[in-house]
Amino acid sequence: MDFEDSPEEAKFRKEARAWLDANAKLKTTNTDAGELKETEDKTTLTAAKAWQAKKAEKGYARLTWPKEVGGLGGTPMQQVVFHQEEARYDVAPSGPFNIGLGMCIPTVMAYGSKESIARYVKPALRGDEIWCQLFSEPAGGSDVAALRTRAEKDGDDWVINGSKVWTTGAQFSDYGIVLTRTDPNAPKHKGLTMFYLSMKSPGVEVKPIKQASGASGFNEVFFTDVRIPDAQRLGEVGQGWQVALTTLMHERLAVGGGTGGMLDVPQLLQLARELDLEDGPAIKNAAVREKLADWYVRSAGLKYTTYRTMTALSRGQQPGPEASIAKIVVAPKLQDLSAFAMELEGEAGALTGSDALDDGAFQLAWLNAPGLRIAGGTDEILRNIIAERVLGLPPDIRVDKNVPFNKAPTGR
């Protein structure tokens, strides 16, 4: 048992490092650039596209993909190694492309025509075209399949009306895959069909969603008589849910993994060292120490769980279910830890931004924590998933199973 690379991993790490040295500078500070808000600003986005194109030339943009579609046919572990190495360099974020390459394009590759694959994969890989995922709806929420956006056949075209919500990156996306309801008389999961479309199509409108923190990381997308040819259908009519399942599986992993660069025990430890409480330095306070220890063992446990997952990949095995626990550990901890930090600061803990200690990092984390507990699967949904998929417990009782969608109870 050790943390060393296998010979192959070591070899690949060397290659990757050499390429990165030749094409980027090492980080000086330890900031995480993966934040979405940054990618909203045009210059970051331009830089991101440039860096993505560079990686694409070398096959590093998605190195687990086959060579034919621009990958290296590499192993998942090589992907991990490359990310570890890339993170050490001062490069533009790859955030804007993750959804497209992680979810949308694989769906296109699995269900699209030869022509569409030839047309869309490479530009997405190079970052020339950005894709977003249009599944969630106001009426859906945790019950994604309850979506209402209609697609109606009109000659050889489909006409889409409705709206989507929680769409990450829609504001700078060129294309999107959209899940629609094509048969309201069929049961919920049976009447869906998947399409892709240009976000520049007439009738598509993107509006940012303002969050409790005041920032906007998501969008609403409205469709008014958006007309697309049948050629942009992905999978059979009525098979949309099967098409979506692959995509969703990826999302859970993606969001679940995205817990880097967050406030955690190190920052709280630092704060406890700086602050004086009624009985002396906060770091000497027994209650503070117990909290630090409680949160540390959860963070460390998660870190070493990730190492176990990587080990499975490294050994060419399927990662175990332990990967599914990340978000359920991280999100509530962030909420409690940041609130605790504010309590340590006392009345001055109510200040935010530049008036607050550490520029209000804890206060901001506390404002964002509720979203983290909900986005990409609420705490409750994730517990259900662990219970059902990992422990094999029965699903919740389904009253809307074989009911026509337009007859299913909605309280309306």
Added chain:
Amino acid sequence: MDFEDSPEEAKFRKEARAWLDANAKLKTTNTDAGELKETEDKTTLTAAKAWQAKKAEKGYARLTWPKEVGGLGGTPMQQVVFHQEEARYDVAPSGPFNIGLGMCIPTVMAYGSKESIARYVKPALRGDEIWCQLFSEPAGGSDVAALRTRAEKDGDDWVINGSKVWTTGAQFSDYGIVLTRTDPNAPKHKGLTMFYLSMKSPGVEVKPIKQASGASGFNEVFFTDVRIPDAQRLGEVGQGWQVALTTLMHERLAVGGGTGGMLDVPQLLQLARELDLEDGPAIKNAAVREKLADWYVRSAGLKYTTYRTMTALSRGQQPGPEASIAKIVVAPKLQDLSAFAMELEGEAGALTGSDALDDGAFQLAWLNAPGLRIAGGTDEILRNIIAERVLGLPPDIRVDKNVPFNKAPTGR
């Protein structure tokens, strides 16, 4: 707002005190005699019956009952006042009679014949005859109505076969009310019928249930061809569940209220004063102080909630739903608090009984806590009850509704 008696209450308290002074001695120590195990020993039981009889003569045994049946026609608040006063005196426990007088006899009075009322109420009130409640079954648990004990009509008699469990006091009870299934082809709640019977009937066998603590506070009761006349039926055939509901309502209150004499913050505070931790006296340790405060506010909150309930009684109003929260607060707190006390003691905290600090009071409480979280409604059932009856949220989805009992899924 104050804690004073109303003039009527003050007057009654004076009367009660006078009578108690004349018939009992004030307590010297502050021990709670209400423990069931004590009532198992014969001498305590004899003393209990004697004291019960004395109270019955004066109408204090059940003073809210009408005079005709041996009560005083008193108010619930007078009942509370009497209990408060009685608790100050060194008298035998009334525990053995609570179930009979609180649940069984009211059921007999509501559904029994004139003859049975005339025959059974007084002896029960005087403590000459003790009653137990025979509802729960191994197959039932939280789903009480899923009971399987059969009662089959045979001429004018009924023949009972099956078994009951968690029967408090069965070992010293003379009579019991028993809920049986008389129609397995009817849906779960519709095929039940209630009877009363002598625990001395041929075919009735009582076995104590040994608990994790080693003690036995409950019994199993087995019925083998127990024959009873139709005259011992309470309510109509098939109406057993309606008959039982009244009884059960009382039980929840009874158990929910029965949280006196338990280890709580005062004992933990005392322990913290006695123990030295690594950084000095436990009582000076910030983590210990936070725990003490957290648990204190829950105990105090519960205490003053009870005062609010009493106030409603005192004002002749229906107590609010706040009464239903007692056990859900007390039971988990007892489990956590006692485990915490053991942690304070360190390795020596693993000792029990006379080898342990305070004769192992915390260790014993920790052993009994799991039972308290389950008996009389699990934490989960109680949350459901609060959600449904107090907050008016929908019931869980019922797959066994309107299904013949013998067709309902059992996994067998």
Added chain:
Amino acid sequence: MNFDFSDDQKMLKEQAHKFLSEKCTPKTVRAVYESGKTHDAALWKQIGELGWAGAAIPEEFGGLGLGYLELCVIVEELGRALAPVPFSSTVCQFAEALIVSGSNEQKSRLLPKVAAAEIIGTLARTEGPGAILPKNIRTTFKGGKLSGKKTAVGDGMDAHFAVVLVRASDEPGERALQLVLVDLSQPGVTRRAQDSIDPSRARAELTFDNVPAEPLGKQGEAWSDLNRVLDRAAILMAFEQVGGADTCLQMARAYAMDRYAFGRPIASFQAIKHKLADMYVNTELARSNAYYGAWALSTGARELPLAAAAARISATQAFDYAAKESIQTHGGVGFTWEYDCHFYYKRARELSLALGAQRVWKDKLVTQLELSNAA
């Protein structure tokens, strides 16, 4: 046993509720958030006209002299409605400081203005993050002049007067401390708006440069006076917190009943049912502890410090839990700006920090238990 509010007090509560559900809807709060204003001046004025600010102020000082039980029920309704007015700082803190430490002259001069909500007052204790201890107080009071800086002062941009904790001599520890009353309209007072968790309870930095001020109470008694003020404010504001927690529960309940997923109201899922049940339990416990505090405050019982700490801890925990789990119950929309959940989430945190952190009150509580020996 008479441990509840009287019918008259309940009627007053009902009237307050009726008034606020018309005059202080979530839209009112949102308007303050989005206008960049610090509070709703019109509502504050009406509250003055209704006499609420003077409910517990004796008639001789221009109040209604109803008493603290009446004030408690009013504060609960203000909390329930999340009223964006400087009531807590002015009535629960500033006025209580005058009542605890003020001379007759000072009371006569200012309490009538408070009762009419003509002035806004505040309490300025904090000089930075961490503990507030005698040794940390650097703001000075010498020769009747106040100099120094206070931060995170509640309603600091609007307050006309402040009670400020200062160092009046070079003696060590508490003996050096003094509470002073200062008119903030004077030259030498500089205010700087600060961003804070709850913009409808805006905070500010106050800088004093040789500003004339008057002592409030005796030097040397300032520390114990201040703690008495905080205890009384804690009880009153516990009602504000209980009101807020109760609204969160009602909002979450209403949403869960109305929102369908998987063909059923989400209120039919145990994960939601049990969450709401826990909210209810916490809120009931907090309410009962707050009632006990109200009793102690209205009777001046010696249990007041214990009752205050218990009321505050319990209410803070209940509101914090209800506010965050109400968002969770709402799901995605819960953390949008468009929905109201975040106003309560922020107010819950604001109130938790306003009178000092949880740990301070827990420590106070256990100290009281040690004294009373009657946990």
Added chain:
Amino acid sequence: MNFDFSDDQKMLKEQAHKFLSEKCTPKTVRAVYESGKTHDAALWKQIGELGWAGAAIPEEFGGLGLGYLELCVIVEELGRALAPVPFSSTVCQFAEALIVSGSNEQKSRLLPKVAAAEIIGTLARTEGPGAILPKNIRTTFKGGKLSGKKTAVGDGMDAHFAVVLVRASDEPGERALQLVLVDLSQPGVTRRAQDSIDPSRARAELTFDNVPAEPLGKQGEAWSDLNRVLDRAAILMAFEQVGGADTCLQMARAYAMDRYAFGRPIASFQAIKHKLADMYVNTELARSNAYYGAWALSTGARELPLAAAAARISATQAFDYAAKESIQTHGGVGFTWEYDCHFYYKRARELSLALGAQRVWKDKLVTQLELSNAA
């Protein structure tokens, strides 16, 4: 990345599992409980024959010299099966004390007997409730003779040898302390059985009246030596706890799937599903922390103290939660003597107290974070 056990180690684990699922069923545990015996001597003998007790003991000292990773997987299986044998006290504590502080001669004399499970050894630290501090150690060691009293000594009725923490001089603090090795078969040793939470891990009071004993390690280094022993034991016993927690989860899961209420398996109710999901999450986190401890122990990494504290805290929390919520999932039958749940509930608490309370390890952990500055 190679952060998992090797195939050989997993095979050893599988063998241990197979052996124990035949030779150590819940009936085995129950038999010990109900016979009044302190452990299962036959099982202990077989474990000796299998060489498990010597898995990590170097071959030169009669062990198999496999290493600590191998010992970890064995201990996890012993924990899973709740094995009623003095393995933890003898192998995880006594043997580790010899390995950390023993002279070559002492190791050669005793480790082979441990490896063969011919002797039972224990570690005697505690003299009463509360903190174990140098100043609290009253047991003395003078002129080679041991006098005093130790309480709550694990497997104290059966142990042939004990490592005892004693005061060897009148110097203040740690410098006065000494670890001594004592043969408990000697005159002057009085044993008294004590009732304890987990009868299958019986504890005893040991009184020493001028009993000849030999120093183990250097005086003055005893305190740091002892803490090194506790760190190593904490890692090994974390695997015992993870094994126990995992069994509780499996028991609860099996019961919830099999038990029907309201016409459905109770495993279909979210209250149960989410409870089991939390058990799973805690246990996975504990397992990962334990793995890190195993790595540190097997490589002697300088992170060992931090890894040990994290492994122990995480495993204790996971086992405590799983054991109590497994009872809760079982409902009424869960707290009966007849069902096995209570064995795990008791073992969880026993193991939590065995090496010192949670707070001690949390404090240790944060101290390590302060040193490493790399939380």
